[in-house]
Amino acid sequence: MVQALDHLKETASQTAGPYVHIGLTPNFCGIGGVYDADLGTVMVGEKTLGQRITVSGRVLDGTGTPLKDALVEIWQADAAGLYNSPSEMRGSADPAFLGWGRCPTGAEDGVFRFETIKPGKVPFKDGRPMAPHITFWIVARGINVGLHTRMYFPDEVEANAADPLLLRVEHRDRVATLVATGSAPNYIFDIHLQGEKETVFLDI
Amino acid sequence: MSDRANRKPETGAFFPRDRNWHAPALTPGYKTSVLRSPQKALLSLDGTISEITGPVFGHSMLGERDNDLIHNFAKPGESAIGERIIVHGRVLDERRRPVPGALLEFWQANAGGRYRHKKESYLAALDPNFGGCGRTITDEDGFYSLRTIKPGPYPWPNGVNDWRPAHIHFSIFGHGFAQRLITQMYFEGDPMIWKCPIVNTIADRRAIEQLIAPLDWANTIPMDARAYKFDIVLRGRRSTLFENRMEGN
Numbered sequence: 001m002v003q004a005l006d007h008l009k010e011t012a013s014q015t016a017g018p019y020v021h022i023g024l025t026p027n028f029c030g031i032g033g034v035y036d037a038d039l040g041t042v043m044v045g046e047k048t049l050g051q052r053i054t055v056s057g058r059v060l061d062g063t064g065t066p067l068k069d070a071l072v073e074i075w076q077a078d079a080a081g082l083y084n085s086p087s088e089m090r091g092s093a094d095p096a097f098l099g100w101g102r103c104p105t106g107a108e109d110g111v112f113r114f115e116t117i118k119p120g121k122v123p124f125k126d127g128r129p130m131a132p133h134i135t136f137w138i139v140a141r142g143i144n145v146g147l148h149t150r151m152y153f154p155d156e157v158e159a160n161a162a163d164p165l166l167l168r169v170e171h172r173d174r175v176a177t178l179v180a181t182g183s184a185p186n187y188i189f190d191i192h193l194q195g196e197k198e199t200v201f202l203d204i
Numbered sequence: 205m206s207d208r209a210n211r212k213p214e215t216g217a218f219f220p221r222d223r224n225w226h227a228p229a230l231t232p233g234y235k236t237s238v239l240r241s242p243q244k245a246l247l248s249l250d251g252t253i254s255e256i257t258g259p260v261f262g263h264s265m266l267g268e269r270d271n272d273l274i275h276n277f278a279k280p281g282e283s284a285i286g287e288r289i290i291v292h293g294r295v296l297d298e299r300r301r302p303v304p305g306a307l308l309e310f311w312q313a314n315a316g317g318r319y320r321h322k323k324e325s326y327l328a329a330l331d332p333n334f335g336g337c338g339r340t341i342t343d344e345d346g347f348y349s350l351r352t353i354k355p356g357p358y359p360w361p362n363g364v365n366d367w368r369p370a371h372i373h374f375s376i377f378g379h380g381f382a383q384r385l386i387t388q389m390y391f392e393g394d395p396m397i398w399k400c401p402i403v404n405t406i407a408d409r410r411a412i413e414q415l416i417a418p419l420d421w422a423n424t425i426p427m428d429a430r431a432y433k434f435d436i437v438l439r440g441r442r443s444t445l446f447e448n449r450m451e452g453n
């Protein structure tokens with residue numbers, strides 16, 4: 001016998017189901033009076049530093065139909081490339097920017113929309129700069145384990161070409177699934193759950 | 205932001221997710237997954253600073269009744285109908301370390317199995333005093349608790365006669381965005397757990413059993429509410445001693 005490692009197993013994920021909005025955005029789905037406001041709806045204030053942008057898009061299923069019951073969360077660095085997190089050891093992030101947002105896809109059109117700022121570059125593990133990007137997490141009915149991906153910016157051609165994560169994408173035509181369309185300040189990022197244009201999702 | 209100041213910085217990357225423990229993306233028994241499951245391989249990458257970091261939610265954002273679903277939607281002096289229960293437990297990581305400051309959000313059907321949602325079509329009655337959502341933040345030892353009514357089982361259009369066992373949905377926000385997790389809690393002794401296509405998306409019986417909260421008789425409050433214990437495990441973090449970055453732990 002050897003010593004036990006004594007690790008626990010991560011609690012298994014289960015789908016967020018069709019009523020995820022009751023729990024995460026109750027005001028959005030008509031349950032008022034419990035919380036003052038839904039978390040993550042306002043990302044940017046007057047004092048927030050950086051270039052204002054909007055990121056909108058849809059989450060599409062294998063037939064190309066937008067999901068109207070999905071929930072999207074984003075996490076990003078501030079304009080200087082610092083995360084507002086205790087695990088950020090490189091400096092203090094902009095106190096007027098949490099860097100986290102949450103948005104349901106619209107019940108009518110399936111569109112999510114974030115008003116935020118353009119993030120700065122942050123380093124990869126080996127110190128190389130990563131191109132500016134926003135981390136996405138998508139949950140919905142029919143998704144058993146929340147999906148992680150990233151959005152990069154179409155006007156950062158050079159930085160994207162040197163980005164350590166994008167360089168890891170084996171099938172080069174799939175890199176485009178991680179790059180938004182549109183142009184500053186309005187970017188569009190559609191997420192394809194499957195099919196020819198399936199977004200590159202991350203096991204990270 | 206005192207919640208933040210007290211926290212020791214954690215800079216290690218997370219243990220890889222055991223994809224055989226979790227449900228796969230495509231689980232045809234749960235029909236909605238068929239068109240919503242990625243079919244290509246995930247791109248695997250050791251966590252970067254974009255995933256090992258995460259926002260802090262301070263206790264100050266919580267309202268007094270946020271974790272009391274019996275009262276947080278009820279008219280003054282009234283309460284939700286149903287079996288009164290307490291759900292409590294700890295949020296730990298895979299290294300058995302408590303996760304303080306984790307944001308837990310939960311939602312559920314009412315005692316009759318009906319959700320307060322415009323897309324809900326089950327004929328069971330709405331309870332005017334039950335909203336169905338709550339939230340809390342774990343204390344410095346990772347403990348949390350909430351008070352609610354036991355949700356009812358409900359039918360759903362998957363197979364002709366599929367029912368969900370009684371369950372509470374949990375969303376957990378730990379210390380890193382890579383730990384983000386949504387799951388469901390079930391109740392000890394419910395025979396419907398093993399018939400449920402959503403439960404059965406998980407192949408490993410032990411992983412399912414980890415979602416079933418036992419009746420916690422010792423913590424039951426006499427003449428008031430029975431207690432169920434539900435511990436939640438988030439991904440563990442590597443020690444940072446040998447990480448290839450400037451700052452150690």
Ligand SMILES: [Fe+3]
Nearest residue numbers: 017368371373
């Ligand atoms: Fe449910």
